[in-house]
Amino acid sequence: MPVGIQSIFEARPALDGVMQGDKPRMDRTMMAQPRALVRALAHARMVALTATAALALHGVAAHAQTQAQAPAPASTQLHAQASSGAQAPHVNLAFFYGSRVPVGELQAFDAVVIDPASGFDPAAHPLRHTVWLARTHADAAQGRPDAFVAAQIESLWQRGYRGFLLDTPATIAAVDAIRAAHPDARLVIGGDAALQAALPYSKALYAVIGPSIVRDAASGNVAAAERDARIAAAQQFTQTTGVPVVSIETCPADDRACARATAAQVLAAGVMPYVTNASLNAVGIGAIEVLPRKVLIVQDSDEDLPLDETPGVRDLATPLNYLGYDVEYANVHEPLPEGITPDRYAGVVAWLQGDETPNSGAWRAWVDARLAAHVPMVFLGQFGFDAAEDEGRALDLQAVAGPFADKIEVVTRDPMVGFEVDPKLGTRDLTGVQVGSASKSLLRVKSGEATLDQIAITPWGGFAMSPYTVVSLNGIGQERWAIQPIEFLRQALRLQPMPSPSVTTENGRRLFMSHVDGDGFASRAEFPGADYSGEALFQQIFTRYKVPMTLSVIEGEVGPKGLYPQISPRLEEIARKMFALPYVAIGTHTYSHPFEWENVDAKTGERIDRGGGDTAFSLNIPNYTFNIDREVTGSIDYINSRLAPPGKKTTILQWPGNCEPPAIVVRKVYAAGVDNVNGGDTVITKSANSWTNIAPIGVLKGPGAYQVYAPNQDENVYTNDWLGPFYGFTRVLETFDMTDKPLRFKPIDIYYHMYSGTKVASLRALDQIFAAVLKQPVLPVHMTDYAHKVLDWRSFAVARTVQSEASNAKSSDWIVRGNGEVRELHWPLTTSPDLHASRGVTGYAAGPDGTYIHITDGAARVSFDTLGALSKADALPYIAEANGFVRDFKRDGKNMSFEFGSYYQPFVKLANAQTCSATVAGRAVPLQRDGAYVRFDTPALNALEAHYQPVEIRCER
Structure with a gap:
């Protein structure tokens, strides 16, 4: 009997056998130990009845908040069981009963129990590797089991739930009826005496919720005698039935250390933990701990300043993105968000540039609440309140009285200070604070007798006061970082190295795409041989370089109802033949090409007339009034x-x-069923050498309104707004190089306009750029592929396994989960994955900034060979590099099988495979030596979709 998506943990033979109908083995087991099991369950019920009754987690969520206590010392029996090698079947199960379901974080689990009363819509959030289970309610379980199935189960199934928590006698009695209606449903039994209640139905169960072993919601620490009995009962049940037992434990929501330690104790007992808060509205810790990948940036920007132009977006988001973190934004002048908790947010960065913060008391109260919740916090520029007052001592700060009028001398200075510019510090710039002994000063200065700290790492995070953030170089119109932002944020926010999802690389090769905006499609070519720019590009670029590219037009420029109805037939003819190229994807550049999006009302989407005339807002198309739907869907x-x-x-x-564009317009694009791209200003060159010239991945404008930025800017920037030199776009090769080494910030995007087809110099520049890029180790993809990777990157889950108290493991394994678009991890260290212990890892390659790990189908368990203990004889073959995409990867000893597809010049390079053979679609292909590797090529199709073929690599005979 199928059980749906399998756990990412090791296989569970006992449970799988039960669920697949291995009746003889189960029957023999039940006959061998029924009396011992019944005695253990009865004893456990007697000693734990009060606790299990109070632990309403199995029915109605307990609302009594547990007092913060250290987890109870592990009992003697717990250690004895751990040392005896007790291993529980793995079930990666979570519970979340809150209203704001953190889908991205919870996808690290195989199954998640949700309270349907929260309003959560599982059908709107289908996950590739996780199933949603519904918590059922006793009030609907009246009458016969089939009536309960009809009344509650069927509607929940239609809503997208694929399993159920049954925690009352009436709902448990419906197990057989549910199984008959939905054989694939995952069923979990909980409630009072769940282990006994589950016995008759064990063959149909996914898991059982046992009583708490270490900490429960009612009484805190579980007494040693009760704990030992519960452990014995849970282990006996699992050994007899093969069904894993999950122990729900409680810690305060903001005490991740308590949750981590408690989970380790439960694991040591051979039971599967899930440690959460009493209300079950936090992302808990089970056999894995999910690392939050969101950072909130709080700014004090002016209301009229578009979010895209704020320093949080322009400058700060990029280093956070590089470290693997998605960014959300808030304004200190507006109501600040709640729910910024350590299970969902890696930290908060406040970048305040104004001299004063209105209502600084409310701001300080919000900050104090975040610090009390153990959310790391960083201040840039200003604190926004008087941190030197007595209450600042909670921040490990001491007040230093001013004014400071004497010469400033540097006492100590960390190497990360003065990264791109070393600003001259004036006495008016000084913030009158000095850190205490628990903090680490990064810049300490003296002014007379006063000693002050302007940059520091503190117990709660850190700060860098103005001007040691981004400095404006007004003389040349550029900016520079005064502190190394990546290292500073890493230390201040306590960001540990993790295998983060990558949108720059796949299968060891840097992603490469090209997209063209439609501007200038009606422009005449300024040389013989082609009439219009689009025709010139068709002849010299589009058909010469048969790589994935996305081409677009502006309807108001090309169409019969636009600016040029007389030449529209010819323009449409050119557009049709370029769109017909098999490797070309189609984009729209809107109807009238709005220039100034701040003139679109953020609430209504209507145009705001700020003066300047129609031509200042968009193309001046006769008889047209701006309309969002006409621009997008039209x-x-x-x-x-x-x-x-x-x-x-x-x-x-x-x-x-x-x-x-404002959020309302971005949402219109998603509603139209297409992706979006453009914006951001990645224009770093040798003459503009600053990380401030590297844009982030994108920007969240509001719920459901994420704008994907172009990886780099177009030729207009490199040609002085198309004033010349018209060969200037070749300098984009500097940008490509500087966003790759020493740190790979970006993929490669050859992004230009149709008017580049009007001049000989610009066409030659494009030719040189394409030729140079295709000589590099790149993987050509479509712009939509990149956009899908970005959206997957935002919700991608990264978790680490929790080590039990008795574990001798040197390091945790990593669990990563996404929807399958992101298939590469960036590991910022040089260690390599242990392919023997890893799952879902197809290979790896060294990159300019660490190790790039290839994964398949969006999920993997990554283990690292930290000791370098694997010998060459034990080395497994793996994919070192591939100019294409790998899916459905399987490893059998030293043999591998997978499907491989590509858009352009496909090949696969294998390591440790000198004695192997390969077949593609059942036909033997030669393996060619390529240095220390071997490789094989497959035919190129140059199609819009990658054509996958089965590959077999045989290394054992």
């Missing part, structure tokens, strides 16, 4: 109906103008 419908060949549709909208 232009998509036009392209699909008049320009796209059969079988092709518009797949992406490429933002025009200043690329700063």
Whole structure:
């Protein structure tokens, strides 16, 4: 009997056998130990009845908050069981009964129990590796089991739940009826005396919730005698039935140390833990701990300043993205968000530039609440309150009285200070604080008798006061970081190295894409041989370089109802033939190409007339009044109906103008069923050498409104706004190099406009750029592939395994989960994965900034060979590099099988495979030596979709 998605942990033979109908083995087991099991369960019930009754986690969530206590010392029996090698079947099960379900974090678990009363819609959040289970309610379990199935189970199944928690006698009695209606449903039994109640149904169960072993919601620490009895009963039940027992333990929501230690104790007992808060509305710790990958940036920006132009987006988000963290934004002038808790947020960074913060008392209260919840916090520029007052002592700060009028001398200075610029510190810049002994000063200065700290790492986070953030170089219109932001944020927010999802690389090769905005499609070519820019590009670029590329048009420039109806037939003819190229994806550049998106009302989406005339806002199309739907869905419908060949549709909208659309417009694009890209200003070059010139991955404008930024900027920037030199776009090769080494910030994107087809110099520049890029180890992809990776990156789950108290492991394994779009991990160290112990890892390759690990189908368990103990004789073959995509990877000893597809010049390079053979689609292919590797090539198709073929690598005969 199938049980659905399998756990990422090691296989559970006993449970799998039960669920697949291994009746003879189960029957023999039940006959061998029934009396011992019944006695153990009865004893456990007697000593724990009060606790299990109070532990309403199995029915109605307990609301009594547990007092913060250290986990009770492990009992003698617990240690004895651990040392005897007791191993529980793994079940990666979580429980969440809150209203704001953190889908991204919870996808690290195989199954999650949700309270349907929260309003959560599982059908809107399908996960590739996780199933949603519904907590059932006793009030609906009246009458016969089939009536309960009809009344509650069927509606929950239709909503997208694929399993159920049954925790009352009436609901448990419906197990057989549920199984008959939905054989694949995952069933979990809980409630009072759950182990006894589950016995008759054990063959149908996914897991059973036993009583708490270390800490429960009612009484805190479980007494040693009760604990030993509960452990014995849980282990006896699992050994007899093969069904894992989960122990729900409680710690305060903000005490992750308590949860971590408690989970380790339960694991040592051979039971599966889930440690959460009493209300079950936090991401708990089980056999794994999910690392939060979100950081909140709080700014004091002016209301009229678009979010895209704030320093949090322009400068700060990029180093956080590089470290693997997604960013959300808040404004200190507006109500600040609640729910910023350590299970969901890695930290808060407040970048305040104003001299004063209105209502600084409320701001300080919000900060204190975050610090009390153990959320690391960093202040940049200013604190926003008087941190030198007596209450600042809670921050390990001491007041230093001013004014400071004497010469400033540096006492101590960390190497990360003065990263790109070393600002001259004036006495007016000084913040009158000095850190205490629990903190580490990064910049200590003296002014007369006063000693002050302007940058520090503190017990709660850290701070860098103005001007030691980003310094504006007004003379040349650029900015520079005064402190190394990546290392500073890593230390201040306590960000540990993790295998983070990568949107820059796949299978060891840097991603490469190209997209073209439609501007200038109606422009005449300034040389013989082609009439319009699009025709020139078609002849010299689009058909010469048969790589994935996304081309777009502006309907108001090309269409018959636009600016140029007389030449529209010819322009449409060119557009049709370029869209018909098999490797070209279709984008829209809107209908009228709005330039200034701040002139669109953020609430209504209507145009705001700020003066300047129609031409200052968009193309001045006769008889047209701006309308969002016309810009988005209207232009998509036009392209699909008049320009796209059969079988092709518009797949992406490429933002025009200043690329700063409000959230309401971004949501319209998602509602239209297409992706979006453009914006951001990645223009770093040798003459503009600063990380401030590298844009983040994108920006969250609001719920459901994430704008994907272009990986780098277009030729307009490199040609002085198209004033010349028109070969200037070749300097983008500097950008490509500087966003790759020493740190790989970005993939490669050759991004330009149709007007680049008007001049000989710009066409030659494009030719040089394409030729240079294709000589590099790149993996060509479509822009939509990249956009999908970005969205997957945002919700991608990274977790580490929890080591039991008795474990001798030197380090934790890592569990990573996504929807399958991201298939590469960036490990910032040089250690390599242990392929013997890892699962879902296809290979790895050294990169400029660490190790890039290839994974398959969006999920893996990664173990590292930290001691370098594996010998060459034990080395397994693996994929070192591939110019394509790998899916459905399987390893059998030293043999491998997978499906492989590519858009352009596909090949696979294998390590440790000199004696291996390969077949593709059942046909033997030669393996060619390539240094220390061997490789094979497959035919290129140059199609819009990758064509996958089965590959077999045989290394054992």
